[in-house]
Amino acid sequence: DAGVIQSPRHEVTEMGQEVTLRCKPISGHNSLFWYRQTMMRGLELLIYFNNNVPIDDSGMPEDRFSAKMPNASFSTLKIQPSEPRDSAVYFCASSSQRGVTDTQYFGPGTRLTVL
C-alpha cells in the first residue's frame, strides 16, 4: 500500500492564482483530514470529511479556501485567489474510524509557496 498520496509535492505560484491540492486516502478509510503546517502555528486542522461528507470546516481560514470529496478515493483543497500568507505545507490524512483510537495516516504533504 502506497499510503496516503498527495499531489503535487511542491507548488510555486504567484499571488492571485488558483491552487488545487489533491489527496488520495488509503483504500478503505472513511475519514479524511486536511491540515496546514506553519512554523508559527504548527499543525492546524482545516477541514475533515467522514464518508465523503464535510463534518467540520471551522478551521478553513477564509472563503478563499474550499474543499471537496467527490468520492471515497479523492479529495481536493482549493485556494482561490492565493496569497503569500497561504504559503505552508498542506497535509492530508486518513483514518478508518473503526475503533475508538484509530490512527491517522498522513501523506507526504504539499509544500506551497505563493510569491
Added chain:
Amino acid sequence: AQRVTQPEKLLSVFKGAPVELKCNYSYSGSPELFWYVQYSRQRLQLLLRHISRESIKGFTADLNKGETSFHLKKPFAQEEDSAMYYCALMETGTYKYIFGTGTRLKVLA
C-alpha cells in the same frame, strides 16, 4: 475550548541525557491522547497513544488527569530521536484531532 499546548518550540539535549517534552490539554470530556513524530524528510506518524500504555523507541507518556498533562519522556536520548513531536487530542465521538504547535527536539552529540 479544547486545546493542546506544547510550551516549548525547541528543546535541545545532549545524547544520553533524559528528555521530557511537555504537553498540556484542555478538554471537557475523557481525552484520547497521542504523540505523533515527524522525522526529517519523513511523514508525520503515530509514536504512541495513551490508551495503549506502551513504550515505543524508549519513549513513554503518562496521562495525568489531575494536571491535564501528557508529557513524553525518554531516560536516555539518542541522536536519531531528533525530530518534530506533536501532541494530539482526539475528540471522542467526532474523531476530530486537535494538535499542539509541536516541539522540535534536537539531540546533540
